[in-house]
Amino acid sequence: MASNLKYLAIMDFTTIIGLEIHVQLQTKTKLFCGCPTTFNPDQPNIQTCPVCLGLPGALPVMNRDAFALSLKTAMALNLELANFTKWDRKQYYYPDLPKGYQISQYDLPFSSKGWLEIDVPSTGETRRIRIIRAHLEEDAGKNLHDESGRGSDSQVDLNRAGTPLLEIVSEPDLRTAEEAKTYMEEMRLLLLAIGVSDCNMQEGSMRCDANVNLHVHENGETIPTPIVEVKNLNSFRFLEAAIEFEVKRQCAEWQRTHIRMGAPGGYKTTRGFDPNRGVTFEQRGKEEAADYRYFPDPDLVPVTVTDEQLVAIRSTLVEFPAARRRRYQQQLGLSAYDARVIADQGAEFANYFDAVTSLCGDGKQAANWLTQDVLREMNERRLSISEFPISSALLGALLVRVTKSELTIKAAREVFATLLKEWEEQEVAPSAERIEAIIKERGLATVNDTGAIESVVMAVIGRNEKAVADLRAGKMQAIGAIVGQVMKELKGADAKVVRQMILDKVGIS
Amino acid sequence: MSLVTSTTSELLGQLASRSVSAVEVTQSYLDAIQRRDGQVGALLSVTADSALAQAAEVDRRRAAGEAVGALAGLPIVLKDNICTQGIKTTCASKMLKDFVPPYDAHVATRLKQADAILLGKANLDEFAMGSSSENSALGKTVNPWSFEHAAGGSSGGSAAAVSAGFAPLALGSDTGGSIRQPASFCGVVGLKPTYGRVSRFGLVAYASSLDQIGPFARDVSGAALLLDAISGHDRRDSTSVDAPPTLTAATVEQPLSGLRVGIAREHFVAGLDPEVEAAVRRAVEVYKSLGATIVDISLPHSKYAIAVYYLIACSEASSNLARYDGVHYGHRATEFSNLVEMYKASRSEGFGDEVKRRIMLGAYALSAGYYDAYYLKALKVRRLIRQDFDAAFQNVDVIASPVNPTPAFKLGEMTADPLKMYLADIYTISANLAGLPGISIPAGMSASGLPIGLQLLAAPFEEEKLLRAARMFEREHGPAPMSWKSGV
Structure with a gap:
C-alpha cells in the first residue's frame, strides 16, 4: 500500500463515482404475489407461493402499493414520472432466481432525471447529485453455499424472492468516498422520512453498488480508467472503505498498465468487497459477457399513471430532511450542527422538536434541550423518541415557563430529571400535574419578589x-x-x- | 354405447332428467378409454377413481335436490399443460414428467365449480410446441380416423379424445392453431377464444402473448357451453380481460341475419389442397344459401404471419422455459461437475429437439444486436397484421378460411422438415397474433376418409357472433360423425 500512496501523491486525477442504490420497499406483500415480505432467515422458503417460486403456469400480478411507494420516492427525488411504463424480463441463470429471469424495467422506467442535494460535512458545500433513473424490480432469493466447492450442497432460500426493490441510479457526479457516503446517508434519511422503506442495512433492505473510476489528468489530457463496479455494499462504512481502496488500487493499476477505459483490456469489471480485509476482489471480467436478453414481460400489462393518483400520492409527502435542516437554520437560527443532529434523527424526532418549539416559542432553547438532555436520556435508556416518557407537549409546557422566566434553566432541568426518575423508579407517568407538583414541592419557581x-x-x-x-x-x-x-x-x-x-x-x- | 356418441346437450338433458346418472356417463367414457385408448394414445393419465367419486357426488346432490353446476356430470379431459392440483401435469416433457402442481389452473377451478368430471389429462406436443403431437416425450397419439395419420397438435390428445368418444368435452390451448388444427384433423369442433377471454393462470406457458385456453366438443353448442364455463375475468392473470363470463350457449341456436362472410384472397393460393379448398368453397355456398353476403377481403400482411409468429413465440418460449433449470423442480441430471454443467445437462436431457430448437431460435432473436432486427420488428409487423383484421372486420362479421392446407398428414411425414411443418400454420397463426377468436368446425371428409375443417374468425370478443355463425353452418352440414364408427 505504501507504493500506492506514492502514486496518490504524484498523480493528478479526479475520482468519478456513481451509485446504484437498491432499496426494499415497505409493502406488506411481494411485488407480484400475495406473500409477506417479512425478513425471516430462520424459516427459509415459507414465505413463498407458486408465483414467487416460479412454478409452471403461475403468473405475476403487480402490487399497486409497491408502485405507489415507488412514485412517492420518485417525487421526493425530483424525478420525472413517465405516464406509461412497462415491465421487462432480465434473463440470466442463477439458483436464487426461480424463473430464470428477473422482472425489472429496462428501457421505459417509471421515472428518470432527478436529483438529491447533499451537504458535504468536510467542505460545508451543498452539492446536487443528479439521478439518472429509478425503476422497480423484484428481488432474487438467497443462495447459501458450501464455500469449499465440494462437500455439502448449496441451498436456496426464496423468502426474499419477489420482494419489491427500487433501484436508484445516480449520475457519476460523486467525487469522493465522503460524498458517496453522504449521498447514501441522505438517501436513507429521505426514504425513512417519507416512509417508503425501513432502510435496514443489516437485513439488506438498503444496499448499493458503486461504480468507480479515475479521470487521470496527464499532459493536458483527461483519460478515463476502466470502470469498476463494486457490488453489494451494505453499510456506509464499507461503501467509504471500498471506494478509498479502489482509488488507491486504480491509481496503482494506471501507473502499472496505462490502460484506459475502452482500450484492449480496458473493460468494465465487477468486484466484491471483503470487509474483514478492507479490500475489493475481482468477481467477473468482461462486462459484455452478460447479455440479459431483455424483452417486455408478456405476462404483465403496461402501467399508466393518472393525474389523480399523482395528486393523491403527493399529498402524503412530508417535509424532507434537507428542507428541514434549511428551515431550522434559516427560520429558527439553529447552527448547522444542531440542525443536522435534529433532522438526521429521523422524522419522528424532528416532529417532536417542532412540537416543542411551537409550544415554547424558542427554537434554540428547544434545540439545546433536544440535542443535549433528551438525546442523552434516550440513549442512556435505549429509548426511541416515541418511547420517551416525556411527550413533546409536556416538554413544551415545561420550557414555556423558562421562556417566560417563570423557571430557570437549572430548575427546569431538575424538573426534567425528577420526572424521569419518578417514571423509572416509581412508575409515575410524567404529567402536567407532576410538573406543577415538583415545582411546588421543591420551591423551584422563580422568585421575583x-x-x-x-x-x-x-x-x-x-x-x-x-x-x-x-x-x-x-x-x-x-x-x-x-x-x-x-x-x-x-x-x-x-x-x-x-x-x-x-x-x-x-x-x- | 349411445352415451359416448351423444352430444353435450343430449347428455346434459339426460343427466338433468335423471334418466342417466353421472356415474353411468362417467363409466361409459372410462370404458371407451379402456377399450380404445391403447390404440389412439390420446391420454397421458386417467383419473378414474376420482372421476367416479366426483360423479357419485354429483348424483347425490342432484338426487337430494341440491344445486349443481352448469356442466354437472359431464366428463372432460384437459390438455396436460393445464395445472391440476394433486394430478401430474407433465406438458408431455421428460422435464416435468413427475411434476404434480400444488394448485389448480383457473379453468380447472371453474370446471370443478361447474361440476364437470375430470377424466384425465391429454397428450400434446412437448410444451405445446408442434402440430402433430409427435413431439410428446411421453406418448404417441394417432388420428382416431386413421392410425397412420397425425391427430394434429399441439392439442392432439384433446382433439383425439373427443373424436374417439373418450370424453364429450376437452380443453386445449392454442398458441398458433393448436386447438383449431387438431380439431380439423380429428373432425371435432375446436374454439380459440379471444386473447384475454380465458385466464391463463395455471396454463404452463409456451408463448404468453399468444397462448389461450379453449374448448373442444362434438358440436358448436358444446363448445359454447364449455366456453361459458371457463371464461371471465381472473385477477391472477393480468392479461385476463375484465369482462363477465360469456353467455354464448343461450343464443347459439339463433341464426344471424344479414351475416357478412369475408373471404381473403391471400388464403386461396398455391399449396392449398384441392379437397380442402373445395370443402371451404362449399361451406361458403352454404352461407350464401342461408342469406349471407360473401365479401372479398384482403389481409396484405398475412404473408409475414409465420415469420412473425415464430420470432415472437420462440422468443417468449426461450424465456418461459428458462425456469426448467433442474434447481427447484423438474428433471435434474445426475452427472455434473458444477452449476453451469448441471444447467446444461439437465436441460439437454429434459427437453426434446423441437423445444430446444425453439429455445435457441428465441434466445438468438432476443440477443444483443439482434433484438431490434428480429423481435422488435416482429412486434411491429404483428401490429400491422392486427390492423389488417381491424380493417376487414369493418366490412365483415366473420372470415371463412381453411384451417390447415391439407387434411391430417401421415405420422412421420413432416418430422424431418420442421420448416414445412411451420408453414402449415399459415391459416391459424394470424388469429393468435391479432388476439382474435377463431373456430374450427367439421366441413367434410377427404376422399381418403379424413376430416376437413372450416375456420371462422371474428373480431375480438365476438365469440357469440362466431359461435352463432358456426352453428348456422353446422345445422345445414350436420354434426360431426364419430370417428370410431368409421375406422377404429
Missing part, C-alpha cells in the same frame, strides 16, 4: 460574619458561599439578582 430575596440575603449575611469580612477585605471568591446559601433557601431566585443584592448590602459596588 425583591422583598423576599432581601430578607433571606440579610439573614444569610447575619450568619456568615467571616465570609462577609473576607468579602469586604477584597476576597471576592467569598461571595460564592453566601450566594449558595441564599439559593438553597430560594431555589427559584435568579442568582445574578442575589449576587448583586449581597454586594449592595455588604457595601461593595
